[in-house]
Amino acid sequence: MTQTLTIARPDDWHLHLRDGAMLQAVLPETARHFARAIIMPNLVPPVVKGADATAYRDRILAALPEGMSFEPLMTLYLTENTDPADVEAAAASGLIKALKLYPAGATTNSASGVSNFDNVRPVLEKMAEIGLPLCVHGEVTDSDIDIFDREAVFIDRVLDPIRKATPGLKVVMEHITTKDGVDYVKSNPENLGATITTHHLIINRNHILAGGIKPHYYCLPVAKRETHRIALREAATSGDARFFLGTDSAPHTDANKLLPCGCAGCFTATNTMALLAHVFEEDSALDKLEGFASRNGPAFYGLPVNEARLTLTKSDSAAVFPKQIETGDGPVTVFDPGFPVYWNVTG
Ligand code: NCD
Ligand code: ZN
Numbered sequence: 001m002t003q004t005l006t007i008a009r010p011d012d013w014h015l016h017l018r019d020g021a022m023l024q025a026v027l028p029e030t031a032r033h034f035a036r037a038i039i040m041p042n043l044v045p046p047v048v049k050g051a052d053a054t055a056y057r058d059r060i061l062a063a064l065p066e067g068m069s070f071e072p073l074m075t076l077y078l079t080e081n082t083d084p085a086d087v088e089a090a091a092a093s094g095l096i097k098a099l100k101l102y103p104a105g106a107t108t109n110s111a112s113g114v115s116n117f118d119n120v121r122p123v124l125e126k127m128a129e130i131g132l133p134l135c136v137h138g139e140v141t142d143s144d145i146d147i148f149d150r151e152a153v154f155i156d157r158v159l160d161p162i163r164k165a166t167p168g169l170k171v172v173m174e175h176i177t178t179k180d181g182v183d184y185v186k187s188n189p190e191n192l193g194a195t196i197t198t199h200h201l202i203i204n205r206n207h208i209l210a211g212g213i214k215p216h217y218y219c220l221p222v223a224k225r226e227t228h229r230i231a232l233r234e235a236a237t238s239g240d241a242r243f244f245l246g247t248d249s250a251p252h253t254d255a256n257k258l259l260p261c262g263c264a265g266c267f268t269a270t271n272t273m274a275l276l277a278h279v280f281e282e283d284s285a286l287d288k289l290e291g292f293a294s295r296n297g298p299a300f301y302g303l304p305v306n307e308a309r310l311t312l313t314k315s316d317s318a319a320v321f322p323k324q325i326e327t328g329d330g331p332v333t334v335f336d337p338g339f340p341v342y343w344n345v346t347g
Contacts, residue, residue, distance in 0.1 A: 003314040004346070005277065005286060009306040010293035012037035012272075013195050014135070014174050014246025016265070017060060017072075019043055021328025024063045026251050029269035029325060031070035033345055035306040038135065038246070039072045041100055042109040046077035050090030057095070073097040073301075075135060079112050080119040084126035091132045097301060098133045098172070099123070103158070105141045107220040108250070108264055113137075117162060128168035133301065135172045138181065139221050148205070151221050152180040163188070172300070175200065175248045177221045179231035185242050186235075193300045195246025196236045196292075199266045201279050202337050204229045215257045216333050219250065220264040236292050237285035244296035247272050253330035268335040271321045275335075277312045277343035311347035319344040 015030060015037040017023050030037055039060065041047030047056050053074040060072045076087065078099045090096040101120075102113035114120055127134060138159055139150035163171060173181055173194040185194045199219065204226045208217040217223065235243045249272065250265025257263055268275070273293070280289040298305050318340035324331040 001316065004311055005289070006309050006311045007290035008294040009033075009035040009308040009310045010245065010273065011035055011297050011306065012247050012249070012269075013172070013244055013297045013301075014038055014040065014197075014248045015269070016040045016042070016248070016250040018251060019056070019059065022251060022332075023060065025325055025327035026249075026267075026269060026332070027060065027063050027070070028065050028068060030249070031064060031068045033273050033310060034070070035308060036071040036073050036303075038098060039074055041075050041077035042102065042107075044109055046079075046109065046112050047075070048077050048079055048082065048112070050076070050086050050093075050095060052076075053090060053096055075100045077102070077112060078114060078120055078123065078134070080114060080116060082120065082123045084123050087123055087132065088126055088130060091130055096132070098135045099127060100135045100137070102137045103139065103141050103154070106137050106139045110137070117158070121165070124162065124166045124169055127170075128166050131170065131302075133170040133172055135174050138173050138176070147222055148224055151176070151178045155180060155184050159184070163192070170300075172246075174246055175221060176232065177224050178228045182231045182235045186240070193242045193244065193296075194235075195248075196232050196243055197246060197248045197266075198268045198272045198275050198279075199223070199335055200229065201233055201236055202275065207338070215262045216335070217266065218257075218262065218264055219248070219266045233279070233283055237280055237283040237288050239285075239288045239291055241291065241296040241299055243292065244300065245276070245293045251325075251327070251332045253327065254324070254333055255330050257333065266335045267325070267332050270325065270334045271319075271337075271341070273310065273312060273345050274319055274321070274341050274343045275337055277314070278337070278341045281314075281343070310345060312343050313346040314343045316342070318342055
């Protein structure tokens with residue numbers, strides 16, 4: 001028995017494509033299924049100015065295989081030196097669709113992030129004025145805050161004050177991992193949305209730590225306890241338009257993942273849509289998948305829904321996904337959900 005589901009072609013509202021050989025290898029994994037993606041700027045050095053974003057967009061388009069279509073939606077990395085005039089020009093030309101806030105030291109390549117929020121106030125005011133969203137990595141970095149509490153503490157200490165000080169600012173809480181994040185979005189209807197990753201709908205912290213350490217499940221923000229995963233599932237499958245897909249697919253070579261101090265990131269571009277169909281069907285919410293993956297994000301960003309379509313098919317035999325993607329930098333392991341998946345993209 002086969003079953004099919006056709007939806008508007010999805011977009012990924014939080015994606016790491018990297019650069020060079022890695023970009024070349026991972027870009028087709030996303031472009032195969034997604035029409036557009038918000039491209040994270042945490043390169044080394046980061047994408048901070050409009051000119052950096054132009055050059056990076058051109059490298060992405062040059063890496064796109066013949067016959068594939070994909071639109072990178074560029075972002076700038078917010079630093080304490082970001083110039084509001086540069087942001088305004090890059091937004092006015094259509095080049096950038098958001099700025100990205102990393103608290104300094106929060107995650108991979110975030111050393112140039114913000115320490116003193118007073119120093120970015122003029123940029124935030126300008127963004128509120130022109131309607132440019134701020135994508136937020138919502139974790140405090142204080143070493144005295146338990147890593148599992150960093151998102152909840154960020155909401156109270158940083159996010160809520162920023163939003164109150166700049167009321168018109170559109171904010172995306174990225175890759176939320178807690179019920180606290182879900183509840184904050186639900187109770188603040190003005191100018192606030194959140195992305196949820198595929199892997200945080202599937203794993204909790206036991207998957208990382210119970211029965212041996214599993215580096216391929218380690219990402220930031222780190223997966224939390226099961227009650228939080230359930231809250232994320234409920235939010236994603238609820239049909240509430242403020243929640244949308246941002247995979248945070250974050251490729252690192254296996255050599256860099258399997259170190260005594262390994263990199264954070266799950267690589268999910270390859271099988272995300274199949275896994276989401278599984279998750280949404282499990283929660284009797286297949287009819288909500290199109291909203292989550294294809295409609296809610298464009299609505300938040302004020303962009304049209306894609307006219308192209310994507311078809312998923314459920315068959316009797318489990319889908320076979322590659323275990324790894326080969327890249328010029330070495331193999332990258334594809335996220336393994338740990339259960340058989342009968343859905344796959346077929347058109
Ligand atoms: C991301 C990366 O590798 O760039 N890692 C991750 O665990 N998600 C950075 C990020 O989005 O936090
Ligand atoms: Zn990310």
